[in-house]
Amino acid sequence: RARAAARARAPVVPRAAASSPPMSGIGACHAGAFLSAEEKAHLEKIAAMIGTPGKGITACDEGPGTIGDRFEAVGVENTEENRRAYRQVLFESKGASDYLSAAILDPETLYQKSSTNGELFPKVLMDAGIVPGVKPHLKVYKLPGQSGATVMQGLDSLAARCQEYKKAGCEFAKWRSPLEIDVAAGQPSDLTIEANMRDLARYALICQAEGLVPIVEPDISLKGDHDLETAVRVNVKVQAELFHQMNLHGVYMEGAILKSNMVNPGRDCKQSYTVDEIAEANLQVFRRCFPTAMVTANFLSGGQSLEDAAARLDAINKRKTAKDPWNLSFSWSAAIQMPLFQLCKGKDGLQLEAMGELYMKELAIAGAAALGKHERQKGEGDHKGKGLFKERPKRERDAEILSSTPRDARKAVRAEIHPLNIFFLFRRASSPKTSLVKHPPHDFVRGVDDARVGVVGGAGVGAEKTKVLVCVAERNGAPQILRGGVAGR
Numbered sequence: 001r002a003r004a005a006a007r008a009r010a011p012v013v014p015r016a017a018a019s020s021p022p023m024s025g026i027g028a029c030h031a032g033a034f035l036s037a038e039e040k041a042h043l044e045k046i047a048a049m050i051g052t053p054g055k056g057i058t059a060c061d062e063g064p065g066t067i068g069d070r071f072e073a074v075g076v077e078n079t080e081e082n083r084r085a086y087r088q089v090l091f092e093s094k095g096a097s098d099y100l101s102a103a104i105l106d107p108e109t110l111y112q113k114s115s116t117n118g119e120l121f122p123k124v125l126m127d128a129g130i131v132p133g134v135k136p137h138l139k140v141y142k143l144p145g146q147s148g149a150t151v152m153q154g155l156d157s158l159a160a161r162c163q164e165y166k167k168a169g170c171e172f173a174k175w176r177s178p179l180e181i182d183v184a185a186g187q188p189s190d191l192t193i194e195a196n197m198r199d200l201a202r203y204a205l206i207c208q209a210e211g212l213v214p215i216v217e218p219d220i221s222l223k224g225d226h227d228l229e230t231a232v233r234v235n236v237k238v239q240a241e242l243f244h245q246m247n248l249h250g251v252y253m254e255g256a257i258l259k260s261n262m263v264n265p266g267r268d269c270k271q272s273y274t275v276d277e278i279a280e281a282n283l284q285v286f287r288r289c290f291p292t293a294m295v296t297a298n299f300l301s302g303g304q305s306l307e308d309a310a311a312r313l314d315a316i317n318k319r320k321t322a323k324d325p326w327n328l329s330f331s332w333s334a335a336i337q338m339p340l341f342q343l344c345k346g347k348d349g350l351q352l353e354a355m356g357e358l359y360m361k362e363l364a365i366a367g368a369a370a371l372g373k374h375e376r377q378k379g380e381g382d383h384k385g386k387g388l389f390k391e392r393p394k395r396e397r398d399a400e401i402l403s404s405t406p407r408d409a410r411k412a413v414r415a416e417i418h419p420l421n422i423f424f425l426f427r428r429a430s431s432p433k434t435s436l437v438k439h440p441p442h443d444f445v446r447g448v449d450d451a452r453v454g455v456v457g458g459a460g461v462g463a464e465k466t467k468v469l470v471c472v473a474e475r476n477g478a479p480q481i482l483r484g485g486v487a488g489r
Helices: 002-009 036-050 064-073 082-091 121-127 158-167 190-209 228-248 275-289 306-318 336-340 352-370
Strands: 054-059 099-107 132-136 139-142 150-153 170-179 213-220 295-297 327-332 420-428 434-439 446-448 458-461 465-477 478-483 486-488
Touching: 036 099, 036 132, 036 213, 036 295, 036 336, 036 458, 054 352, 064 082, 064 213, 064 336, 082 099, 082 121, 121 132, 139 458, 150 170, 150 190, 158 190, 158 213, 190 213, 190 228, 228 275, 275 306, 306 327, 306 336, 306 352, 327 336, 327 352, 352 458
Parallel strands: 054 099, 054 327, 099 132, 132 170, 170 213, 295 327
Antiparallel strands: 139 150, 420 434, 420 465, 458 465, 465 478, 478 486
């Protein structure tokens, strides 16, 4: 009894494990246990700033070689001063901070100065309320035996570089892991996905240890002919592995950001999809994978035009429900910047004033889409399926004869409807032979409007009647059977 009374009076001393928990085994998924409360709060603050509703990220992290190719394509010399002056337009155009929450910089840009006030760009950005971040230098490595699939290399010295970037004024970093869907090659394989997502998780852990918010970017390319359903399955698999690895590595999820591709069918997919079908596919993937601990996802453009990217982002935001608590916005490079370069074509150097004016119009579109308030035009954001037959040039007049046909059978009743290829199975009155001809949008066609193509039962060819037995048309890749003036699927 005396010993029990003594133990009761003794102060409770916490176990060492309580202050320094194991970070493997049952101690995994520790959610940044190595971070102090102040460090976690700072990461959350930066993530919240980047996730400001209605604002997005300007991605201008192309290296000197990449942006140099874009300059040279429009006749602009690739010099450091031209790169600096162009970046300044992206950062300092009047009103840019109304639509931008962050800017991803190339390491070169961290040490360049504004000609307005002589300050380094990271300070210029932060003073305007635009969070500066950086893309660390990475190298691509092809995984042996994986049909050309790649991983990114650059983890070995990442901590030291993050320390340097932090001193230069950066508050976040971004790591991109590119992937492609190739159904025939079985890519991305389990090995490809796991290798890339493990690297992203370790990168995120290192960034947070050095005080930077990690933006993780699994980028599934638009290349391929896969359908939307396949894209959903692959994106779910990739994102599920990413967030699984981030949790296993102990990443503080509340202080991390996702930069993701939009879930789209492959560029060469034969099936057509509406913008709303694409929007719903994106929300399905997030609902199945994306942790609500993370406040924002910023979509990359990934080869989409500004019109399509904005229409799809707008549709996604319009279809959000209570199940979708995230801020969903943009982190676009080519979709916004490529039209700016075209303003310089045939001119003398960078057209900075005109570029700034167009840039602001583009940012206004992107900002509206990030709120679900963009007024998109009909058809924008739809995927127009690529048909079984190769589309012919718009003004091509010569029919491709697939079987021998007399010259006078090639004469046409011309109608300008593009892009539409017509395939005729017909029989001439003077011959029992059936012929198949592929025509560009002119021959044997009357009664054209946007809804249908009317084919008059027999088209006059020279002095001879030709009976059209079956007509198959392609409009934006979707085949239609046309008979007697009536179009049907």
